[in-house]
Every structure is written in structure tokens, then in C-alpha cells.
Amino acid sequence: MSPIIKVEDLTYEYVSRNEETGEETVSRAIDGVSFQIQKGEFVSVVGMNGSGKSTLARCLNGLLLPASGDVFVAGYNTRDDDTIWDLRSSIAMVFQNPDNQIVSSLVEDDVAFGPENLGVPPEEIRERVDEALNAVGMYDQRRKGAHQLSGGQKQRVAIAGAVAMRPDCIVFDEPTAMLDPQGRVKVMEIIRELNRRSITIVLITHFMEEAALSDRIIVMKDGRKLGDSKPYELFSDEALLKEAGLEKPAAIEMRDRLVSRGFQIDPKMTGEKELVEWIVSARRAGAVAESRLSHEEKTSPEGFSRKNSGRSAEHNVVSDELGNDGESSSSATSVEDEIVAEDVRYVYAPGLPDETVALEDMSFRIPEGSFVGIIGHTGSGKSTLLQHMNGLLKPTSGNIWIRGTCITDGSAVMTDIRKRVGLVFQYPEYQLFEETVAKDVAFGPENLGLTGDELEESVRKAIELVGLDYEKVRNKSPFELSGGQKRRVAIAGVLAMEPEVLILDEPTAGLDPQAHREILEMVDSIHRKRGNTMLFVSHNMADIQQLADQVMVIDKGRLKAMGTPEDIFSHGRELKEIGLGVPPATDIMMELRDRDCAVDDRCFTFDEAEREIVRYLEG
Known part of the structure; x- marks a missing residue:
């Protein structure tokens, strides 16, 4: 043929x-x-x-x-x-x-x-x-x-x-x-x-x-x-x-971990459902004693817990739709709060036939220096919310404060706010336009009034902060660089303005696995070195679990829940109901629970999942 x-x-x-x-x-x-x-x-x-x-x-x-x-x-x-x-x-x-x-x-x-x-x-x-x-x-x-x-x-x-x-x-x-x-x-x-x-x-x-x-x-x-x-x-x-x-899919990563533990698994097995079926069958065939979790251990917690990686419970918000009685933020602001939103509502095309409510009753607090992951289905309102953070959009109603300054009542100087809040859009390399990398990174700080040695030092620091060699790339055209390098340069252009808050809208979208890992490492390094308050939007739940200390869940323009990654991802089924997912290791454990396996599905990393699966298989 x-x-x-x-x-x-x-x-x-x-x-x-x-x-x-x-x-x-x-x-x-x-x-x-x-x-x-x-x-x-x-x-x-x-x-x-x-x-x-x-x-x-x-x-x-x-x-x-x-x-x-x-x-x-x-x-x-x-x-x-x-x-x-x-x-x-x-x-x-x-x-x-x-x-x-x-x-x-x-x-x-x-x-x-x-x-x-x-x-x-x-x-x-x-x-x-x-x-x-x-x-x-x-x-x-x-x-x-x-x-x-x-x-x-x-x-x-x-x-x-x-x-x-x-x-x-x-x-x-x-x-x-x-x-x-x-x-x-x-x-x-x-x-x-x-x-x-x-x-x-x-x-x-x-x-x-x-x-x-x-x-x-x-x-x-x-x-x-x-x-x-x-x-x-x-x-x-x-x-x-x-x-x-490249990297291995989650099911193959877990398969290989089990093989390294001495379990015999068909090397042709590549899918999650196949792996789960093997675990179920192996447990039944090899069980010498039944070992089950207690009822309390097997049952997912009712609502989200109040433990919060050192943050006080007042920063956790959970909507009533999830059966929890969490309270929303009040209008009082604190110097420890980097960003506060109160009852924010935004409507696209108001009064027209295609009027769309993009945000509704959005209230939350983001503490200074925190790393907040933002998740939500496509069209949930994430990008609309981000553009409110530095005044690109103004709420139809409600208010937003940045470090105690209300940016929505008309009194704030927006150039000052946009210097303090840096926003990196999805596919930031599309923002590149200058002849050289150095000129592109210099564009922002130059427009803020930096000149001469001060400007050059700002550009150098920003380029080195994103993991690039200043001397090697400064005179290159940004369009000669790889996809991952272009993204780093675009992020450096925002960092050069030394914002207090850095907002990244899906910075790893469209990248290969290696570039994806490098961008994550870069973002984590920036947060550790500079202590910026970070807002990180991603559809990759493993990224959120790895980096964030708080997670905001947005559904149909509303804040569905806010808490630690452990709080949020312990409700994987609720997340899937609104079009989201969970970290890959958690997904495997949830599949096992769905097959009535006596495992704890609150495992968020491969290490945790591996230990739990081995415990289950060994009875």
C-alpha cells in the first residue's frame, strides 16, 4: 500500500x-x-x-x-x-x-x-x-x-x-x-x-x-x-x-519509578488508564492481607483547610458554592497587603446585545511577597482580572488597592502604579520590537527617565536576572533567539522597571519541555532573589503546585476558592467539574480511588504518589 x-x-x-x-x-x-x-x-x-x-x-x-x-x-x-x-x-x-x-x-x-x-x-x-x-x-x-x-x-x-x-x-x-x-x-x-x-x-x-x-x-x-x-x-x-x-508523560514516569522498585511492568504500557489497571490487578493478585485507610483518612476533607503555609487564615477565601463559610475581604487595607480587591465587577460592551459580565463580586487580599497561582478555565476572566491590577482596565464597580493606594477612584497616578506593577502578557515575545536585546529591555526604564550608566546597569541586571549572558545577547536581534530566550528577554524588559508586583500570564504556554522547565526555574529564582509579590497564571497544575504558596480559583468571573495548593488540589473532582485539572501525580491517585483502591489521593508530587502506591501494592 x-x-x-x-x-x-x-x-x-x-x-x-x-x-x-x-x-x-x-x-x-x-x-x-x-x-x-x-x-x-x-x-x-x-x-x-x-x-x-x-x-x-x-x-x-x-x-x-x-x-x-x-x-x-x-x-x-x-x-x-x-x-x-x-x-x-x-x-x-x-x-x-x-x-x-x-x-x-x-x-x-x-x-x-x-x-x-x-x-x-x-x-x-x-x-x-x-x-x-x-x-x-x-x-x-x-x-x-x-x-x-x-x-x-x-x-x-x-x-x-x-x-x-x-x-x-x-x-x-x-x-x-x-x-x-x-x-x-x-x-x-x-x-x-x-x-x-x-x-x-x-x-x-x-x-x-x-x-x-x-x-x-x-x-x-x-x-x-x-x-x-x-x-x-x-x-x-x-x-x-x-x-x-523532552520528558516522559506522567504515567510512564510513575511506571518507571515502580519498575525501579522491583515491580514487573510491561514496557509497552504508556497510558494512565493502563497503569491504573495494572496497579489494581497487581494488588488483587498479590494481596496477602487487606490494608485499608481509616474512614477519616479515605475521605477528602469537607471544604478547604485553614492551614496556609504561614499565612493567616484571613487570606483564605472559599465561596459558598463549595459548601464552606469563608469570608471575603473587607475594605480595610493593611501595609502587609500588596493587593486588595473589593466587590470588583467588570462588564464588556455594557448595554449592547453582546454584553458580557467578565468579573463579578471579586474580593480578595494578596499579602506582600507572596506567590499566588491563578487558575481557571479558558474564558473564566483571569486575563481580565490581571489587567485590572495595573489599571489597564477599570472596574465597572468595586475597588482595587495597591499597597494601600486605591487605583480605581481616579486619584492615583497611573504611571506610578504601572511602574510598581509589571504585567507580562501571554506570549510576551510578541511584544519584542527593537533592533537589539539591550534596546528592547531598555525601552521601559528609559521611558521612566533612566539614562546613561544607570540605564545600562538596570538593563544588565534585568538580563542577568532572567538567566542570559548580558555580553553575549546585548547586541543580538531578539528575533535571532530561541523561543525560550525571547520569552526571557520580554520578561527582562518588565523586570528592568523594578516592579514591586510581577504578573505573569501563562509564561510557559507553547514552550517545549526543556524551555518550560527553564522558565519555571527562572521565575522561582526571581521570586527568591527579589522578593516580589508574584501572580502567576497557568493551565499547568504541576507548575502551580510547585511554585505557589496561594492559589486562586476563578470560575465564570467569580472567585471560586483561595487557599494553599494543598487546600485547592485536595478537591480535584470539584476542580475537574469546572474545567480544570490537578497535578499529574494527583490525577493518577484519583483514578485509583475511583477504582475503589484504598489509597490516599491527596498526593501532589511523584515522590508522594510513588510511596503511596508502593504501600498499597505491598499490602
């Missing part, structure tokens, strides 16, 4: 021209890559940022043409202009950010766009649109405006647009990078269902749990193919994982 995709010695080069000198710089993004994909296969492509994954995806459907070598899809060569539309009828593409792909104002019009451009008859377009929207669970929203949808819903619409073209193959370029945990699960369920319908899937991802679901994984590094194997083979190759900057 001939392959649906055949890549032969593919090379692709980006050429940039210096407008002043006219000199051209050639950067080889794909270097001699060859592989084949059979019809109906599910293949993942993984690798570090800048490894060539997205360039490869664009070569597959002819958006980019090879510098040398060939790409064949369904027998058509991407170089052949005469058959390019036949080729694109066979292969569709879904990009990372659905906002870059949605072109029509109404959902059903957007899904119809592809078939219309392929010349499909109108009556068949209607049939395809309905079928595609039903496939992704968006049929009931077909007459909604795209701007009214959450990020996860937009991504499903983008997938429906690809499905409506009825391609033989769909290429997904990091489709879950911007989604909350439950949104990622739903998108992956859709992708797997499409594959079960014999649609060939090529998935580019930084989430190893997603890659583990595929038939094969292609590993890229520096534009070359580093590996091509089944998931269990890749995740058993420690040397290859290290060279590629």
Missing part, C-alpha cells in the same frame, strides 16, 4: 535580507528529512522550540515549498502548481491559535469557508457543515458569533472547518497549547475520534501525554529527524529524550 504522505530528503531555508547592507542570511529550518506516513496512521511530531516542527507542517500542505527534496501527499507533489488544489483537498491544517484561522463572523459560515473555496455544491456544503459541527460538539453554537466563543470552542470550530473539507489527512500544529486541561482533553478526544474514522492525523505537540496516544512519534532537533519510533520505544530511550530536551 502506497503511503498517504511521503517526504524525501526535504530541505527548507528561510532567507532574510538586511535592508541597509543588502546582505542575505540563510537559515536552514529543515535539513534532509525523510519519512512516510500510511493512510489511517496517527503520527506525532515533537521537539524543542525551533526544531523545525511548524515549518515541516507547512511543507506538508504546500504553504512552503522545498528548497530541495520532495513532499508527496496522496500522490501529489507540493511543487506541482497544476495539482495543488487536489493536494489541499486531501490534507487540511489546524493551527495553534484559532484566532489566526477563523475568518467569518458566524460559526457555520466559518466552517463553510473551506468547502466553498474547493467549489463544493451549496447543498453538499450544508451537509458537510452540519456533520463537522456535530463531530466536534458545536452544532448548537452554529449561529453564534465567533467572538462570543471561548478559546476551546474556537479551536473546535477551527477543527470543524478542517473536517468539513473531508480530507484524507489533518495536520494539527499544537492545537491545545492555549487551552485549559479539560479543553485539551476534549480536543484530543475529537482528534482520536477522527483517527478512528480512518483520517490520517499528524499532531505537532509539546505535551508528551498527547504524543503517547499516537501510533508513532517523530522527534525533530535543529531541523533534522532525530528519531522515529513507537511511543513506548521513545520513552524508554533515556539518551534520546535528553538529547531532544
Whole structure:
């Protein structure tokens, strides 16, 4: 059987021209890559940022043409202009950010766009649109405006647009990078269902749990193919994982820990459900005595506890919806409180047909020097709240204080507030614009009045604080750097203004595992060295558990709960009900509890989970 995709010695080069000198710089993004994909296969492509994954995806459907070598899809060569539309009828593409792909104002019009451009008859377009929207669970929203949808819903619409073209193959370029945990699960369920319908899937991802679901994984590094194997083979190759900057999925990490303890587990086991099933079966087969937790130990605590990592209980807020009687903040402020919000409400497009309440009754206190993780489903109001912290948005009602200064009553000097509160947006590298790294980092402090040696020293300190070598990067263009380095430079630009409060909106989104780890280490180092009050938004629960001393849970614009990570993540089922998740180790333990295993599911790290599973298995 001939392959649906055949890549032969593919090379692709980006050429940039210096407008002043006219000199051209050639950067080889794909270097001699060859592989084949059979019809109906599910293949993942993984690798570090800048490894060539997205360039490869664009070569597959002819958006980019090879510098040398060939790409064949369904027998058509991407170089052949005469058959390019036949080729694109066979292969569709879904990009990372659905906002870059949605072109029509109404959902059903957007899904119809592809078939219309392929010349499909109108009556068949209607049939395809309905079928595609039903496939992704968006049929009931077909007459909604795209701007009214959450990020996860937009991504499903983008997938429906690809499905409506009825391609033989769909290429997904990091489709879950911007989604909350439950949104990622739903998108992956859709992708797997499409594959079960014999649609060939090529998935580019930084989430190893997603890659583990595929038939094969292609590993890229520096534009070359580093590996091509089944998931269990890749995740058993420690040397290859290290060279590629990858990490193991949670289930495989736990499997390998148990193997190191002497348990015999099939090395082909890669999924969480398989691991849980093995633990259940092994316990039943090997039990010599029944050992169970007491009722008190087995039962999750009612509501959130009041222990708070040294913080007083008054800083814990839990909504009545969780059956707790926690009290919200009062209007009195303290010098120990960095940020206080009281009854904040914000409405987008007030009085218009698409009026949306983004924040409602938002009250809380954030103590000076604390590290607060903020979690919530896509569209819950997290980014809207952040933009209130430094006055980019003003509440429809309610007030916010920064160090005792009310920033919402019109009396505060907002330039002073924005110097004190630094906000780093999601994908901060999009904020880079200067010719050199040093100029970009200097932009903020220079506008605050710093000059000469004082300005240079501020820039140097900020660049070194984010873990970069000042002398090596100062004169480089920020656009020559890797994805992780760009993000560091963007964060340095905010740090150079020496804010008292640093707000980071999903700083690890879209990064490969190695860059992800490096950014986390950098953020932790900044907090320890400078003692800033930190607000850290993330969809990665392991990051929050690792870094934060307080966690805010936001649901539909309201503060659902606030407490220590242990408080919050001990209520994993409630979190999942509102579209969130728990740390990976906790997820495994919750699955075991759901199978009536006598384990304590309040384990938040792999070390804790490993000890508890071994205790259970040994009876």
C-alpha cells in the first residue's frame, strides 16, 4: 500500500535580507528529512522550540515549498502548481491559535469557508457543515458569533472547518497549547475520534501525554529527524529524550519509578488508564492481607483547610458554592497587603446585545511577597482580572488597592502604579520590537527617565536576572533567539522597571519541555532573589503546585476558592467539574480511588504518589 504522505530528503531555508547592507542570511529550518506516513496512521511530531516542527507542517500542505527534496501527499507533489488544489483537498491544517484561522463572523459560515473555496455544491456544503459541527460538539453554537466563543470552542470550530473539507489527512500544529486541561482533553478526544474514522492525523505537540496516544512519534532537533519510533520505544530511550530536551508523560514516569522498585511492568504500557489497571490487578493478585485507610483518612476533607503555609487564615477565601463559610475581604487595607480587591465587577460592551459580565463580586487580599497561582478555565476572566491590577482596565464597580493606594477612584497616578506593577502578557515575545536585546529591555526604564550608566546597569541586571549572558545577547536581534530566550528577554524588559508586583500570564504556554522547565526555574529564582509579590497564571497544575504558596480559583468571573495548593488540589473532582485539572501525580491517585483502591489521593508530587502506591501494592 502506497503511503498517504511521503517526504524525501526535504530541505527548507528561510532567507532574510538586511535592508541597509543588502546582505542575505540563510537559515536552514529543515535539513534532509525523510519519512512516510500510511493512510489511517496517527503520527506525532515533537521537539524543542525551533526544531523545525511548524515549518515541516507547512511543507506538508504546500504553504512552503522545498528548497530541495520532495513532499508527496496522496500522490501529489507540493511543487506541482497544476495539482495543488487536489493536494489541499486531501490534507487540511489546524493551527495553534484559532484566532489566526477563523475568518467569518458566524460559526457555520466559518466552517463553510473551506468547502466553498474547493467549489463544493451549496447543498453538499450544508451537509458537510452540519456533520463537522456535530463531530466536534458545536452544532448548537452554529449561529453564534465567533467572538462570543471561548478559546476551546474556537479551536473546535477551527477543527470543524478542517473536517468539513473531508480530507484524507489533518495536520494539527499544537492545537491545545492555549487551552485549559479539560479543553485539551476534549480536543484530543475529537482528534482520536477522527483517527478512528480512518483520517490520517499528524499532531505537532509539546505535551508528551498527547504524543503517547499516537501510533508513532517523530522527534525533530535543529531541523533534522532525530528519531522515529513507537511511543513506548521513545520513552524508554533515556539518551534520546535528553538529547531532544523532552520528558516522559506522567504515567510512564510513575511506571518507571515502580519498575525501579522491583515491580514487573510491561514496557509497552504508556497510558494512565493502563497503569491504573495494572496497579489494581497487581494488588488483587498479590494481596496477602487487606490494608485499608481509616474512614477519616479515605475521605477528602469537607471544604478547604485553614492551614496556609504561614499565612493567616484571613487570606483564605472559599465561596459558598463549595459548601464552606469563608469570608471575603473587607475594605480595610493593611501595609502587609500588596493587593486588595473589593466587590470588583467588570462588564464588556455594557448595554449592547453582546454584553458580557467578565468579573463579578471579586474580593480578595494578596499579602506582600507572596506567590499566588491563578487558575481557571479558558474564558473564566483571569486575563481580565490581571489587567485590572495595573489599571489597564477599570472596574465597572468595586475597588482595587495597591499597597494601600486605591487605583480605581481616579486619584492615583497611573504611571506610578504601572511602574510598581509589571504585567507580562501571554506570549510576551510578541511584544519584542527593537533592533537589539539591550534596546528592547531598555525601552521601559528609559521611558521612566533612566539614562546613561544607570540605564545600562538596570538593563544588565534585568538580563542577568532572567538567566542570559548580558555580553553575549546585548547586541543580538531578539528575533535571532530561541523561543525560550525571547520569552526571557520580554520578561527582562518588565523586570528592568523594578516592579514591586510581577504578573505573569501563562509564561510557559507553547514552550517545549526543556524551555518550560527553564522558565519555571527562572521565575522561582526571581521570586527568591527579589522578593516580589508574584501572580502567576497557568493551565499547568504541576507548575502551580510547585511554585505557589496561594492559589486562586476563578470560575465564570467569580472567585471560586483561595487557599494553599494543598487546600485547592485536595478537591480535584470539584476542580475537574469546572474545567480544570490537578497535578499529574494527583490525577493518577484519583483514578485509583475511583477504582475503589484504598489509597490516599491527596498526593501532589511523584515522590508522594510513588510511596503511596508502593504501600498499597505491598499490602
